[in-house]
Amino acid sequence: MKLPARLATIGWQAAYRLAATLALALILGLLTGHMALSFALVLAAYAFIQNWNLIRLERWLRFRSVQPPPDISGPWGDVVAIVHRIYLRKQYHRSRVTELLREFRRLTTAMPEGAVLLGPENEILWFNARAGDWLGLRRKRDFGMRIENLVRHPSFIDYLHTGVPERGVVVHDAGQGGGRWFFFHIVRSDNGLRQLLIVRDVSREQQLEAMRKDFVANASHELRSPLTVISGYLDGLADDDKLDPAWREPVLEMRRQAERMNMIINELLELSKLESSETTSDDRPVDVGALLAAAQKEALQLEQRPERVHLKIETDACLLGSESELHSIVSNLLSNAVKYTPAHGEIELRWWLDDRGAHLSVRDTGIGIAPEHIPRLTERFYRVDAGRARDRGGAGLGLAIVKHAVQRHDGTLRIESKEGAGSTFTCDFPRERVVNRVTSQALSV
Amino acid sequence: MEKSDLSHHILSRFNDDLERVRTNVLKMGGLVEEQLRLAVEALVQGDSRLGEQVANSDAKVNAMEVAIDEDCSRILATRSPAASDLRLIVAVIKTITDLERIGDEAEKIGYIGSRLASEERPADRYREIKHLGRIVGELLHEALDAFARLDPAAAVAVAKKDRLVDEEYEAIQRQCITFMMEDPRTIRRALDVLWVARALERIGDHAKNVCEYVVYMAYGKDIRHLSMEDVERHVQTRLRRVP
Numbered sequence: 299m300k301l302p303a304r305l306a307t308i309g310w311q312a313a314y315r316l317a318a319t320l321a322l323a324l325i326l327g328l329l330t331g332h333m334a335l336s337f338a339l340v341l342a343a344y345a346f347i348q349n350w351n352l353i354r355l356e357r358w359l360r361f362r363s364v365q366p367p368p369d370i371s372g373p374w375g376d377v378v379a380i381v382h383r384i385y386l387r388k389q390y391h392r393s394r395v396t397e398l399l400r401e402f403r404r405l406t407t408a409m410p411e412g413a414v415l416l417g418p419e420n421e422i423l424w425f426n427a428r429a430g431d432w433l434g435l436r437r438k439r440d441f442g443m444r445i446e447n448l449v450r451h452p453s454f455i456d457y458l459h460t461g462v463p464e465r466g467v468v469v470h471d472a473g474q475g476g477g478r479w480f481f482f483h484i485v486r487s488d489n490g491l492r493q494l495l496i497v498r499d500v501s502r503e504q505q506l507e508a509m510r511k512d513f514v515a516n517a518s519h520e521l522r523s524p525l526t527v528i529s530g531y532l533d534g535l536a537d538d539d540k541l542d543p544a545w546r547e548p549v550l551e552m553r554r555q556a557e558r559m560n561m562i563i564n565e566l567l568e569l570s571k572l573e574s575s576e577t578t579s580d581d582r583p584v585d586v587g588a589l590l591a592a593a594q595k596e597a598l599q600l601e602q603r604p605e606r607v608h609l610k611i612e613t614d615a616c617l618l619g620s621e622s623e624l625h626s627i628v629s630n631l632l633s634n635a636v637k638y639t640p641a642h643g644e645i646e647l648r649w650w651l652d653d654r655g656a657h658l659s660v661r662d663t664g665i666g667i668a669p670e671h672i673p674r675l676t677e678r679f680y681r682v683d684a685g686r687a688r689d690r691g692g693a694g695l696g697l698a699i700v701k702h703a704v705q706r707h708d709g710t711l712r713i714e715s716k717e718g719a720g721s722t723f724t725c726d727f728p729r730e731r732v733v734n735r736v737t738s739q740a741l742s743v
Numbered sequence: 744m745e746k747s748d749l750s751h752h753i754l755s756r757f758n759d760d761l762e763r764v765r766t767n768v769l770k771m772g773g774l775v776e777e778q779l780r781l782a783v784e785a786l787v788q789g790d791s792r793l794g795e796q797v798a799n800s801d802a803k804v805n806a807m808e809v810a811i812d813e814d815c816s817r818i819l820a821t822r823s824p825a826a827s828d829l830r831l832i833v834a835v836i837k838t839i840t841d842l843e844r845i846g847d848e849a850e851k852i853g854y855i856g857s858r859l860a861s862e863e864r865p866a867d868r869y870r871e872i873k874h875l876g877r878i879v880g881e882l883l884h885e886a887l888d889a890f891a892r893l894d895p896a897a898a899v900a901v902a903k904k905d906r907l908v909d910e911e912y913e914a915i916q917r918q919c920i921t922f923m924m925e926d927p928r929t930i931r932r933a934l935d936v937l938w939v940a941r942a943l944e945r946i947g948d949h950a951k952n953v954c955e956y957v958v959y960m961a962y963g964k965d966i967r968h969l970s971m972e973d974v975e976r977h978v979q980t981r982l983r984r985v986p
Contacts, residue, residue: 366886439892444766450773470780 308373315372317418319344412497420444420458429497432471432480445495446677454482465578468500479504506682515570518563525563529556535558544641565695567725569678570624572702583733584624586658590647593628597645603636603664604643612650618731623703631723639664655709655729662722672713676701700725760818761831762812765891768842771807772887775842777786778804778849779883779946783876786856786939787869788864797849800974801805808839812813830963833951838890843951845883848942849947855935862932871918872939875911879943879950882908885948898957899978901950905969908947 323340327333352373358368359381367382369375406413412420412429421442433449440448442613446455457467466483468509481498532553535541541549548684594609617624628647632692635645666677669684679694697711704725715721749813778797785794818824826830882904889898919933921939957972958966962981966974 434888435894443891444762446764446773447769448888450769450776450887452777455770455773578766737885 306374311373311376315345341407356601378631395673407620410498411539413675414445414497415684416493416495417446418493420446420493422448423492425651429495432478432499433499459483468504496660511570511573514566515574518566518570522560522563522567525556525560529553532556539569557701562695563608565699569695569699569702572623572699581618582621584619584621585614586649586656587611587614589621589625589628590658593632594647596629597636598630600636602641604639604641604645606644608644610646610648610650612648613656615651615656616725616733616735617656617707618706618733623706627658627703627725628660628699630700634696634723635660635664635721636660638662639720651732653729656725656727657724658727659722659724661720661722666717666719666721667713668717669715672715675713749791749830757822757824757828760814760822761824761828763833763841764814764818764835765887767807767811767814768838769887769891771804771811771839771842772883772890774804774807775845775849776880776883776887777881778846778853779876781874782849782856783880783943786859787862787873787876789860790858791857791860791980794855796859797853798857801846801850805841808843809864811839812836817893822944825962830960834960838953838956841952845946845949848946851942852939855939859932859935865922865929867917869936871915872936872943875943876916876963877906878911879947880948881952883953886953886957890953891957893957893961895958895961895978898954899975901969902974905951907946908944912921912940 319340323337325696326336326340330336344599349485351370352366352371354370354450355374355378358365358378360623362382362385367378369611370378406426407428412426414425414429414433414435417423420551421444422435422440424441425433429435430437435448446458448738451471453467454469454629461690464482471478471480479501483496483498485496487493493718532549534550535545590611591609597603597607606715630643632647638644639662645663646659646660646661648657648661667682671680674680675682676697678698681694700723701711704727707727708731709725709727712723712724712726713721778800781793782797784790785797813838818832822828834847882901884905885897885901885904889895889901916937919937921932950968955966958964958978961979966977
């Protein structure tokens with residue numbers, strides 16, 4: 299019997315069954331003549347069957363994980379089918395999630411990084427084996443403990459509480475086996491309830507970096523002494539009147555190249571000195587205005603220079619920093635501007651203050667730089683046009699020195715340029731470094 | 744025995760107070776650990792600037808000691824803690840004194856390190872000091888770990904290791920005496936090295952004290968001046984009693 303969907307629901311089915319039972323009772327009553335008795339008996343049997351089915355359903359629900367669903371016909375059978383379907387679906391989802399979790403755990407164990415999941419109060423919720431090994435955490439026992447109680451490096455704690463999450467922090471761990479360098483990086487969820495701490499072993503990088511710095515410093519230092527001897531003899535030869543005139547030009551050229559080499563070595567040494575520490579150690583208030591004025595005077599004394607060199611000092615504020623490094627910033631930027639600006643061009647030196655901090659800029663109307671070169675300008679020995687730069691002298695280290703020196707003063711170097719129209723190099727220093735003249739005099743006393 | 748031990752108070756502010764004090768002590772511990780590491784590094788590398796830096800930044804440790812001390816007296820006055828909470832506060836007050844002393848010793852090492860940097864370095868490049876420094880550093884680290892985890896068994900294990908430091912110190916002492924007898928010109932330097940070794944040995948003792956406070960905090964048993972065997976037996980029976 300095929301019923302329309304609306305009439306095939308469990309409720310209707312139950313109603314049909316009840317109606318059929320009542321009809322059976324009526325027929326029996328008519329046949330036997332005992333109407334009341336037959337109704338009572340038939341309804342009792344009906345109630346018994348219903349109850350029996352209910353009990354079977356209840357038993358199955360209770361033990362559904364081990365028992366197959368009972369074979370019941372009628373509305374109860376439909377109920378069993380629906381429940382069974384829901385149960386199977388749930389089981390499927392659960393097994394998928396468990397499988398996923400197991401995969402995830404396997405992956406995080408194989409991960410080359412350590413990972414620690416933290417709650418809002420920095421309490422440890424979970425960590426992978428590598429993080430446990432590196433940070434000396436113990437499974438189960440340390441769950442719920444604050445991470446800063448066990449990983450106690452001061453710079454790490456600073457980073458955890460106040461640091462910019464994007465930057466990360468490198469920490470030296472003196473622990474087992476000679477010490478290691480770890481890089482910590484934290485990722486926070488939007489609502490701040492969960493934090494993922496990623497730990498990387500950067501010992502190799504740190505060692506390589508240290509080796510590179512040492513190498514550059516040592517090599518430049520070692521090259522210097524033989525070069526002094528060579529330059530000395532070349533100077534003697536160049537001044538010697540008895541020298542064969544055919545040799546005069548080559549000797550002079552050799553002397554020029556030796557001078558250039560000496561300059562490169564000096565700049566390399568300066569750069570490696572700047573790199574050896576992150577911030578300036580002996581900070582004093584430096585009068586940047588006076589520094590710029592002196593630089594302008596020097597530039598005006600050059601023979602080959604642009605027509606006009608302006609000075610725009612808009613504030614008499616001083617900058618807290620190292621005088622020699624600030625001097626090297628100004629002189630490097632200015633000598634670049636002089637080199638690349640034609641005789642009819644102009645250069646402007648500017649020093650001003652706004653609510654973000656202090657700014658130092660060198661603007662020229664020179665040949666400019668194509669945009670694709672700008673990001674790479676501060677690399678060592680990077681040249682926009684190799685041939686041209688060599689003609690004008692210069693080692694290719696000037697801007698690298700400027701960048702490092704500015705960074706050591708917590709500042710940034712900005713480069714804006716348009717080909718053919720000129721370039722502007724701006725150094726932005728933070729407010730904390732600015733001191734006004736009165737306090738600076740008090741400080742220097 | 745873990746964080747749950749501290750968070751049984753209905754007053755959540757009280758819990759916060761206790762937790763904060765404990766975290767601050769460990770933060771101070773981290774600072775002291777770093778000081779010790781840098782001081783030994785300054786000496787071994789002959790880096791006078793690093794040595795001076797260590798000698799100058801002891802003020803931070805002192806400031807933390809004062810701040811934690813104040814916090815503790817405030818908790819004592821306003822919350823009148825009892826039982827394990829009281830023990831925690833008492834242990835904290837004692838621990839920070841020891842940590843501050845460790846900071847002082849590190850300062851001393853940094854100072855001597857910066858002075859020795861300008862002098863000729865011995866052939867062994869202070870290998871013994873480096874070795875002793877590493878042992879003491881580990882000892883301090885494990886002591887603070889035991890404090891963080893409130894783990895008396897680990898604390899006793901660390902306290903026992905202090906003997907190793909004493910032996911190491913003896914060896915350095917003997918070596919220095921030999922050097923001085925062989926070549927009187929090295930007396931000055933050898934005396935300085937001896938001072939450093941002595942400072943490291945003292946740091947080991949302070950770390951051991953911290954371990955003793957951990958046992959006190961967990962069991963309320965004062966184990967100072969007891970032999971290590973007695974202490975161990977005591978901790979073992981207590982551990983067995985707690986399922």
